[in-house]
Amino acid sequence: MTADGGAHAATPESRPAPAGQGRRRVAWGELVLGLAVLALGVVVLLDARSLPASTSASGIGAGFFPTVVAVFTMAVAVALILHVLLGGRGDPDEGEGDVDVAVLHVRAALVVLAAIAWYALALERLGYVPTALVTFWAIAYALGARRYVRDFLISAALAVVIYVGFTQGLSIRLPAGLLEGVL
Amino acid sequence: MESLTALGQGFAVALTLTNLLYALAGTAIGTLVGVLPGIGPALTIALLLPLTYGLEPSSTLIMFAGIYYGAMYGGSTTSILLKTPGEAGSIITAIDGNKMARSGRGAAALATAAIGSFVAGALATAALAVAAPAIVGIAVKLGPHDYLALMVMAFLTVSALLGRSVLRGLVSLAVGLVIGLIGIDFQSGQARLDFGLVRLLDGIDVVLVIVGLFAIGEVLYVAAHQTGAAFSIARFSGRMMSREDWRRSWKPWLRGTAIGFPMGTIPSGGSEIPTFLSYSLERKLSKHPEEFGQGAIEGVAGPEAANNANAAGVLVPLLTLGIPTSATAAVILVAFQQYGIQPGPQLLTTQAALVWGLIASLFVGNVMLLLLNLPLVRVWVKILQIPKPYLYAGIALFALLGAYTLNGSVFDVWVMAVIGLLGYVMRRFGIPVTPLIIGAILGPLAELQLRRALDISAGDLGILVSSPFSITVYVLLVVAIVLPRVLARRTAARARVDAAA
Numbered sequence: 001m002t003a004d005g006g007a008h009a010a011t012p013e014s015r016p017a018p019a020g021q022g023r024r025r026v027a028w029g030e031l032v033l034g035l036a037v038l039a040l041g042v043v044v045l046l047d048a049r050s051l052p053a054s055t056s057a058s059g060i061g062a063g064f065f066p067t068v069v070a071v072f073t074m075a076v077a078v079a080l081i082l083h084v085l086l087g088g089r090g091d092p093d094e095g096e097g098d099v100d101v102a103v104l105h106v107r108a109a110l111v112v113l114a115a116i117a118w119y120a121l122a123l124e125r126l127g128y129v130p131t132a133l134v135t136f137w138a139i140a141y142a143l144g145a146r147r148y149v150r151d152f153l154i155s156a157a158l159a160v161v162i163y164v165g166f167t168q169g170l171s172i173r174l175p176a177g178l179l180e181g182v183l
Numbered sequence: 184m185e186s187l188t189a190l191g192q193g194f195a196v197a198l199t200l201t202n203l204l205y206a207l208a209g210t211a212i213g214t215l216v217g218v219l220p221g222i223g224p225a226l227t228i229a230l231l232l233p234l235t236y237g238l239e240p241s242s243t244l245i246m247f248a249g250i251y252y253g254a255m256y257g258g259s260t261t262s263i264l265l266k267t268p269g270e271a272g273s274i275i276t277a278i279d280g281n282k283m284a285r286s287g288r289g290a291a292a293l294a295t296a297a298i299g300s301f302v303a304g305a306l307a308t309a310a311l312a313v314a315a316p317a318i319v320g321i322a323v324k325l326g327p328h329d330y331l332a333l334m335v336m337a338f339l340t341v342s343a344l345l346g347r348s349v350l351r352g353l354v355s356l357a358v359g360l361v362i363g364l365i366g367i368d369f370q371s372g373q374a375r376l377d378f379g380l381v382r383l384l385d386g387i388d389v390v391l392v393i394v395g396l397f398a399i400g401e402v403l404y405v406a407a408h409q410t411g412a413a414f415s416i417a418r419f420s421g422r423m424m425s426r427e428d429w430r431r432s433w434k435p436w437l438r439g440t441a442i443g444f445p446m447g448t449i450p451s452g453g454s455e456i457p458t459f460l461s462y463s464l465e466r467k468l469s470k471h472p473e474e475f476g477q478g479a480i481e482g483v484a485g486p487e488a489a490n491n492a493n494a495a496g497v498l499v500p501l502l503t504l505g506i507p508t509s510a511t512a513a514v515i516l517v518a519f520q521q522y523g524i525q526p527g528p529q530l531l532t533t534q535a536a537l538v539w540g541l542i543a544s545l546f547v548g549n550v551m552l553l554l555l556n557l558p559l560v561r562v563w564v565k566i567l568q569i570p571k572p573y574l575y576a577g578i579a580l581f582a583l584l585g586a587y588t589l590n591g592s593v594f595d596v597w598v599m600a601v602i603g604l605l606g607y608v609m610r611r612f613g614i615p616v617t618p619l620i621i622g623a624i625l626g627p628l629a630e631l632q633l634r635r636a637l638d639i640s641a642g643d644l645g646i647l648v649s650s651p652f653s654i655t656v657y658v659l660l661v662v663a664i665v666l667p668r669v670l671a672r673r674t675a676a677r678a679r680v681d682a683a684a
Contacts, residue, residue: 030612037354044361044376051373059642062368065630066375069364073357080354090351090613092408098267098415099408101611109407109607112579116399116603119583120596135583136576139402144412145572154573162584171237172588 027084034081041073111142127177132159186316193539197547202245205238206544209246210551213253217260218563219574220267220414221405224254224494225510225620226397229390230581232518233588240522241540247518248544249551251511252304255494256552259296259487260563264289264417271617272454272490275462278678279475279482284417286478290560294424295432295480296487297556302433303440303488304549307495310444312542315531318448318503322528327635328646330504332653334629336660337506342618343664351614358605359622362387369627370634382594387602389517389624391586393510395599396616398582400606402575407607413571419564423557432484435465439488447496447508454493454509456670461489463674476678495545502526502538506625510617513624 048066053059092101115138122131136155145151166172196202212234216227228250235243262273263280276296283292325333342352365376366386377383424432439461446457465481466472475482498515500506505527507513519526524534531538556563569577586599609616633647640646648654 033608033612033614037358040358040361044364047376051368051371051375060634060637062371062373062375065633066364069357069360069626073361076350076353076357079350083350088348088350090348092613093404093610098410099405100410101408103408103410105407105409109403112403112406113600113604116579116583116596116600120593120600123587123596124593132580132584136580139406139576139579140572142406143402143409143572143575145570145576151572155576158577158580162580166233166584166588170234172233173591174584174587 027089030084030090031081034077034084037080038074038077041070041077044073045070108142112139115139115142123177124175125177127179128163128174129156129159129179130177132162186312189316189535189539190312190543192536193541193543194546196241196536196540197245197543202242202540202544203547205242205246206249206547207551209249210253210548210555211249213250214257214552214555214563215253215566216250217254217257218566219257219569219578220261220265220567221401221575222254222578223258223268223273223397223511224251225393225514227254227257228511228514228518229393230398230578230585232390232514232521233585235518236588240524241537243518243522244537244541245544247515248541249548251494251515252300252491252545252548252552254511255491256297256300256556257563259300259490260293260560261567263292263296263483264419264564264567265414266417267414272458272486272493274455275458275486275678276483276490279477279479281417282476282478283480283483284419287418288421288478288480289417289419290421291424291428291480292478292483293419293560294557295428295484297553297560298424299432299436299439299484299488300491301549301553302436303443303490303492304495304552305546306437306440307444307447307492308542308545308549311495311498311545314448314499315503315538315542318499319528319531322503325528325652326650327632327639328648329650329652329656331629331632331636331647332656333500333504333506334625334632336656337500337508337621337625338618338629339660339664341508341621342615348613351612352618355609355614355616355618356622359392359619360626362392362619362623363626369631382592386627387598387623388589388595389513389620390589391595391599392602392623393514393517393620394582394585395602396606396609396619397510398578399599399603400610400616402579402582403603403607404610405575409571414567416567419561428480431480434468435461435481435485436488438464439485439490440492443489443492443494444496447493448499454490457489457493458486459674459678460670461485462678498545502530502541503528505530505628507621510620513620516624 044066048063048070051061051063053061115135118138119131119135133155136158137151140151140155163174167174197206212231213227216222216230217224228247231250235246238246258268258273259276262268262277263284266277266281268274268277280292280296283289338356342356343349365383367374367384374384442461442464443454443457462482462485465485466475469475469479469481471479494511497509497512500508501512501516505525507516516526524530582599583596586595587593589595606616636646648657
């Protein structure tokens, strides 16, 4: 995950400094992002070149459009890299309220990621209810919930309600896992 | 009039008891989810897609019509009370709406937003019913190179007009186009960018992209950078609209509609520009321009009407040309595609009952929303009392549920996790997400048109600019990129100066 690695490695450097000051420093995060996009363009180009030639009327096959996309991607990536090197910065999203990129909770973000990974790993092994329970509990914890018993009860109730509602109410299959035959 | 008869038949579909119930369910759920902070209409619809897997197409689309308008209503409530717009079209509403709420006029702000949305929704839906058949008349005469021109226009306007940086919009578009390439090529059967993973041969589902970017990306972003574990909510207080408020609101409603609808019908990239334009127009016409930024009711009424009229306008290119010009339209397109229906010029003839049923449901849903929202707004506001950690954990849980139920596969959960990380990075560095979504969904369609055109011309690229229509589109494109940018910059700069003052 180049993009992710870049974000984590670079966040401390790219804190928005007060106007004027810091603008001259290199924004590593965005630079890595630009390089990642450039790499993406190269991958697409190599993949497009590896496709066999076309047999269609136009002589244009599966590789033509990807080549166009690859060139476009590399061009905007280079433009972004130059832009960042010349001091350009993106404005972090402010649409959500109560968010400030000068504050960084690395652990909270990692807990969220771990909770998602847990969901993917455990879902078909343990079943929906225990998996979702832990996922909700962990993400709520990451975002600041600290009334553990109440958090647990709500997680459990939500997981059961979703499971029953989807499997019984909407006939959408979810893995039963440990609770096979119980719910 | 032909479209009037067709619309009548549409109402016959929409007004059956079952479909009325679906419309009611859609509007209620749409408002409910739309009220949740940080969830815009696109994510609302994407999250609610699993609910409709078991339904038949007409009921599904009727429910979506309700969800679409409901999410728009709900979104304005959050912007006003919490100042968390969640999507570009509500940013302007949040400025004066939140100021009004904080000075004890929250009820009036919510009322002018709701009634303005109703007025705009009704007028714009009527305009949609008139415009759609007219545009189909033109659309059937267009060749593949003309469609390609329209799609290029959609790509570039969406990328260039959203957000503050054209370059970042184009970066987002490029990544979206790459995502759209993944999977088996429809014409030659060649696997592209599959990296040996069988699961990638079908491509990446756009729903995963949308929910991953909006939901997972946002949860990560808030977890990493939140400043407090609670929202600061403006109290819901004050009287509903006074006579004075009505007097000051009705003209902005109409003017907002007049700006919002046409700008939605052309592929002009989202609702940000029309809401900005409406705001600056109202301030120019106001006798009290100094109130703007401090809680001017016109600054809520106009942009909210523009936003809703724009939402209806966006359906015109979607239904008649199959071209989505906003993230929300992209999700609706996905919903169509899930039933094997490809929107385009043929849709109005082959699926007339479906389309007119949808349009009629928009009218019905709009009325329901007004009835649902004015008296019940206090109930919806209660939803904002959900503690922030539970809210975001719930968003993540529903997103993950949606990822799994899409194909009953854990692989999709992993894909969503990766896209969620991408969504975080994009938010962090100010890269807009809508161009990516448009690129991912429209890229394959553009490639189809491009190859059709080149097959006709035996590989001669000249065909791409061979018709007056395509030449006109490319010329307009140049104008469209330059002109609104200048306008929006002026408006945005002024709005920011005002907000700072």
